Amino acid sequence: MLRPRIVASLAGALLLYSLIGFLAVPYLITQYAVPAVAEKIRHPVSVKDVAFNPFTLALTIDGLEIREPDQTPLLGFEQFSVNVHAKTLLLRAYAFEEIRLVMPFVSMKVSAEGKMNLLGLLPPPQPGAEAAGGSKKPSGGGASVPLEIGLLTIERGIVEFRDESKPKPFELSIVPIQISLRNFTTVRGGENAYAFTAEIGKGESLAWEGRVSLEPVESDGKLSLSGVRLRPLAQYVQDRVGFEVRQGQLSIGGQYHIDLKGEAPNIVVSDGTLSIIDLAIGEKGADAPVVSIPSFAIDGLGVDVLKKQVAAVHVHSAGARFEVWINPGGVLNYQQLFAASGEPERAAGKQQTEAAAVAAPEHPWSIDIKEVVLNNYRAIFEDRTLERPSHLEIDGFDLTVKGLKLPLRQALGVDVAFKLNQAGRVGAKGSVTVDPLTADLDLNVKEVGLRPFQPYLDPFADIDVRDGVLELGGKLHIAKEHSRSPFLTYQGNLAVNRVSITDRQDFDELLSWRRLGLNRVVLDVEPTSVKIGEVVLQEPAVSLVVQSDGTLNLAQIAKHPPLESSAQPVKPAPEKPAKPVPVNIEAVKLINASATFRDRSIQPAVKVGISELTGSIKGLSSRELAKAEVLLTGKVDRVAPLQIKGQINPLSEDAYTDLAVKFENVDLLAASSYAGKYAGYPITKGKLFLDLAYKIAKKELAGENKVLIDQLTFGGKTESPDATSLPVPLAVALLKDRKGQIDVDLPVRGNLDDPDFKYGRVLLNTLLNLLGKVATSPLSLVGALIGGSGDELRFVEFPAGRSEWGEAETKKLAALVTVLTERPGLSLDITGAADRQADRRVLAERQLREQLRQAKLKEAGGSDREVKPDSPLPAEEEASLVAARFAQQFPSAGASEKPAPSVSEMKARLLEAMVVEEAALRLLARERAERIREWLIQEGEIGEARIFLVEAALKEGTGTTVQTDLNLAAR
Numbered sequence: 010m011l012r013p014r015i016v017a018s019l020a021g022a023l024l025l026y027s028l029i030g031f032l033a034v035p036y037l038i039t040q041y042a043v044p045a046v047a048e049k050i051r052h053p054v055s056v057k058d059v060a061f062n063p064f065t066l067a068l069t070i071d072g073l074e075i076r077e078p079d080q081t082p083l084l085g086f087e088q089f090s091v092n093v094h095a096k097t098l099l100l101r102a103y104a105f106e107e108i109r110l111v112m113p114f115v116s117m118k119v120s121a122e123g124k125m126n127l128l129g130l131l132p133p134p135q136p137g138a139e140a141a142g143g144s145k146k147p148s149g150g151g152a153s154v155p156l157e158i159g160l161l162t163i164e165r166g167i168v169e170f171r172d173e174s175k176p177k178p179f180e181l182s183i184v185p186i187q188i189s190l191r192n193f194t195t196v197r198g199g200e201n202a203y204a205f206t207a208e209i210g211k212g213e214s215l216a217w218e219g220r221v222s223l224e225p226v227e228s229d230g231k232l233s234l235s236g237v238r239l240r241p242l243a244q245y246v247q248d249r250v251g252f253e254v255r256q257g258q259l260s261i262g263g264q265y266h267i268d269l270k271g272e273a274p275n276i277v278v279s280d281g282t283l284s285i286i287d288l289a290i291g292e293k294g295a296d297a298p299v300v301s302i303p304s305f306a307i308d309g310l311g312v313d314v315l316k317k318q319v320a321a322v323h324v325h326s327a328g329a330r331f332e333v334w335i336n337p338g339g340v341l342n343y344q345q346l347f348a349a350s351g352e353p354e355r356a357a358g359k360q361q362t363e364a365a366a367v368a369a370p371e372h373p374w375s376i377d378i379k380e381v382v383l384n385n386y387r388a389i390f391e392d393r394t395l396e397r398p399s400h401l402e403i404d405g406f407d408l409t410v411k412g413l414k415l416p417l418r419q420a421l422g423v424d425v426a427f428k429l430n431q432a433g434r435v436g437a438k439g440s441v442t443v444d445p446l447t448a449d450l451d452l453n454v455k456e457v458g459l460r461p462f463q464p465y466l467d468p469f470a471d472i473d474v475r476d477g478v479l480e481l482g483g484k485l486h487i488a489k490e491h492s493r494s495p496f497l498t499y500q501g502n503l504a505v506n507r508v509s510i511t512d513r514q515d516f517d518e519l520l521s522w523r524r525l526g527l528n529r530v531v532l533d534v535e536p537t538s539v540k541i542g543e544v545v546l547q548e549p550a551v552s553l554v555v556q557s558d559g560t561l562n563l564a565q566i567a568k569h570p571p572l573e574s575s576a577q578p579v580k581p582a583p584e585k586p587a588k589p590v591p592v593n594i595e596a597v598k599l600i601n602a603s604a605t606f607r608d609r610s611i612q613p614a615v616k617v618g619i620s621e622l623t624g625s626i627k628g629l630s631s632r633e634l635a636k637a638e639v640l641l642t643g644k645v646d647r648v649a650p651l652q653i654k655g656q657i658n659p660l661s662e663d664a665y666t667d668l669a670v671k672f673e674n675v676d677l678l679a680a681s682s683y684a685g686k687y688a689g690y691p692i693t694k695g696k697l698f699l700d701l702a703y704k705i706a707k708k709e710l711a712g713e714n715k716v717l718i719d720q721l722t723f724g725g726k727t728e729s730p731d732a733t734s735l736p737v738p739l740a741v742a743l744l745k746d747r748k749g750q751i752d753v754d755l756p757v758r759g760n761l762d763d764p765d766f767k768y769g770r771v772l773l774n775t776l777l778n779l780l781g782k783v784a785t786s787p788l789s790l791v792g793a794l795i796g797g798s799g800d801e802l803r804f805v806e807f808p809a810g811r812s813e814w815g816e817a818e819t820k821k822l823a824a825l826v827t828v829l830t831e832r833p834g835l836s837l838d839i840t841g842a843a844d845r846q847a848d849r850r851v852l853a854e855r856q857l858r859e860q861l862r863q864a865k866l867k868e869a870g871g872s873d874r875e876v877k878p879d880s881p882l883p884a885e886e887e888a889s890l891v892a893a894r895f896a897q898q899f900p901s902a903g904a905s906e907k908p909a910p911s912v913s914e915m916k917a918r919l920l921e922a923m924v925v926e927e928a929a930l931r932l933l934a935r936e937r938a939e940r941i942r943e944w945l946i947q948e949g950e951i952g953e954a955r956i957f958l959v960e961a962a963l964k965e966g967t968g969t970t971v972q973t974d975l976n977l978a979a980r
Contacts, residue, residue, distance in 0.1 A: 281310030417443035433457035689732030810851020826949035841938030934961035
């Protein structure tokens with residue numbers, strides 16, 4: 010009987026257990042547990058179905074959903090199932106054979122006020138709970154209950170996140186989430202294999218697999234995050250930065266090891282990879298991105314947190330593009346782009362930076378990258394601080410750096426090359442050490458154009474650099490610590506080629522050259538010295554133009570900033586004279602140089618040029634005693650030879666010059682316009698020869714300007730208002746010899762330190778003094794021809810009343826013949842002269858003698874042939890005749906005067922009363938001029954066409970001789 014009862018009891022118990030398991034448990038969960046949870050979290054909770062198998066200890070819940078008060082889904086799942094392991098009932102452990110969660114979802118939302126919706130599921134704090142909790146000490150001891158899960162799977166999980174507290178709401182969805190976890194245990198020494206995969210978005214995935222041990226916490230595994238779109242992530246912090254991430258994908262992966270059993274966590278990453286593709290960053294609101302990086306990858310990435318080490322085998326990026334500019338305020342666009350937005354953030358960042366500087370770690374992180382390779386980078390730079398923005402473009406930028414280690418105390422292998430403004434190529438290869446700064450590089454620069462740098466010249470010069478390229482090749486050495494060697498040394502070549510510079514106003518070419526090369530350059534800095542093996546200047550050409558307003562084109566090039574009226578002049582502090590830089594140039598070669606001068610201020614315009622100027626300067630040095638040998642040859646107007654020869658030392662502190670410059674057969678027709686305007690006569694013919702010699706030593710200038718002009722011929726007078734009043738034709742005639750040549754020496758002397766000394770002014774004054782002598786004393790210019798001053802030829806001296814001259818005057822006339830013979834361009838003006846006093850007295854004496862002679866003849870009956878004209882009379886006879894003549898002319902004077910006048914007094918009275926007609930004086934003056942003309946023609950053999958008689962002049966004098974003036978004139 011007992012056995013059936015036992016069986017019945019067992020059957021009843023089994024039935025009751027089944028009823029409780031299959032029916033009661035689901036009922037209690039749906040009818041009591043779910044409402045209790047809803048009340049607790051103050052959110053609606055619903056469950057579609059609950060099933061429990063008491064025999065397999067499997068619980069299944071379908072369609073759990075927690076909603077917002079407005080019935081918006083908050084979180085839930087499609088199905089949750091768990092199989093409890095039997096040993097959970099027998100042992101003190103939580104053991105599950107399987108936990109499976111199908112399609113769980115979470116909808117997280119941050120409101121505009123910054124509140125997270127999930128926090129609303131937490132029960133409100135009880136009064137006093139915080140204080141009680143704070144005073145309650147954690148209970149000690151007690152080992153934790155072990156947890157074991159045979160299989161944990163999460164299928165098709167969904168996480169939705171939306172943050173409405175941002176200016177632009179941020180949304181992120183992670184779907185589907187797949188998690189697989191096998192043999193998970195918290196028992197010491199247990200190892201659990203796991204796997205986790207999820208799709209964050211379309212094409213975005215997260216994968217995680219490996220093993221884990223919880224006691225102690227230790228894990229090894231592999232993590233992979235691929236295809237993560239950066240734009241949604243960046244939007245979450247968009248309000249804190251000044252840029253926008255337009256696009257880009259991030260992928261990371263690698264092996265890891267985590268060990269938390271020590272005092273400090275040990276995290277090691279190995280065989281890691283990181284890649285970013287199609288990254289584009291731009292300004293907010295702008296269309297085009299300013300940073301574009303198609304690919305960036307790190308391979309062989311390793312991180313050791315405990316050792317603070319980061320290592321990578323290879324860093325590679327290609328095809329990046331950067332838009333860079335400096336705005337008018339002088340700020341780089343990237344400074345604004347990547348600066349934190351808002352003052353609070355900037356202040357916080359500043360505080361963090363200062364704090365980090367104060368609390369710098371004793372053992373900083375080290376970074377070791379074996380190779381960094383950048384390929385085909387491009388950057389476009391615009392300087393908007395200039396009135397006309399400058400544009401520079403770097404293209405095809407390739408960079409390889411080997412052995413990159415931080416801190417940067419080891420040498421880096423560097424190889425960089427790029428194109429500048431499409432045509433230029435720049436390269437550098439070698440090693441660089443950052444701390445302390447040391448560099449050894451091979452530099453190579455080719456075809457770098459100068460025109461893109463034109464805007465930097467605009468504030469200083471009104472010119473356009475139309476063409477020109479820079480070339481450089483050599484070795485550069487830099488050493489910050491250089492106690493016994495220079496800080497910088499460059500050895501190599503430098504060239505600026507194909508240069509063309511034009512005047513911006515008239516678009517005329519000012520300066521050009523084919524090549525300017527500096528070969529075998531050795532440049533040292535700190536201490537500074539320059540050595541150049543050879544300077545080659547090939548086909549340089551300079552154009553000097555006087556504009557129509559009289560200004561020189563070069564004077565209009567420089568721009569001078571306006572002076573501020575409020576600015577006060579600041580006296581510069583006295584400075585110690587800097588020690589001159591040692592400079593040595595072995596040779597300077599000038600090849601086919603030319604210079605053109607145009608004067609548009611005069612009509613017709615003047616044009617003259619120097620061409621084919623070729624030669625060398627050897628031995629230039631800043632050493633005091635060095636003398637460089639100069640030899641240059643060229644042509645003026647493509648025909649006339651030019652030579653410059655001598656020694657110079659322009660680089661020394663006390664400049665030295667000893668040069669001889671020669672011009673031969675320079676045609677003067679080019680200067681005809683100047684002659685017509687300033688001399689009043691255009692040049693129709695003539696050639697110029699110059700022999701210049703200049704010496705400068707100890708600031709003293711001694712210049713010899715020997716000028717030879719051949720066959721100078723003037724045209725008709727121009728009546729120019731600017732013409733000089735000096736007798737230019739006469740000057741030419743005076744200076745031109747019978748060969749048709751003018752030979753003049755114009756010496757210049759002066760001290761270069763004298764502020765009043767100006768070479769041009771001194772030379773001009775010398776020339777004006779020469780011309781001034783023409784007006785004041787023309788004969789002084791020909792004194793060298795006769796061995797005297799020439800001033801003595803200005804007149805011929807005659808005895809009073811006579812037309813004959815003495816031997817001394819004959820010598821004068823002979824000298825004058827020499828002058829007229831050597832100066833065929835001269836004519837002679839003879840101004841006959843008579844003196845109203847001296848000549849009248851002699852003529853009166855001559856008339857009185859004639860009257861006395863006639864009285865003598867009358868007494869002798871006209872037969873006394875011994876009484877000749879001008880022959881003296883015997884004294885007694887003369888006294889008798891004078892007394893008779895006096896009594897006849899002054900009948901009452903002799904009787905009334907007591908005592909009676911003497912013979913001399915009577916003779917004086919007679920002479921005083923004698924009337925000499927002006928016609929007699931003029932006749933004497935003309936006779937004198939004619940006698941001079943006759944002598945010059947007959948004795949001197951001077952053509953009568955060159956001698957002119959000028960109207961007689963009557964003078965007032967007191968001497969016994971009379972001077973007849975001689976004046977030279979141009980024919």
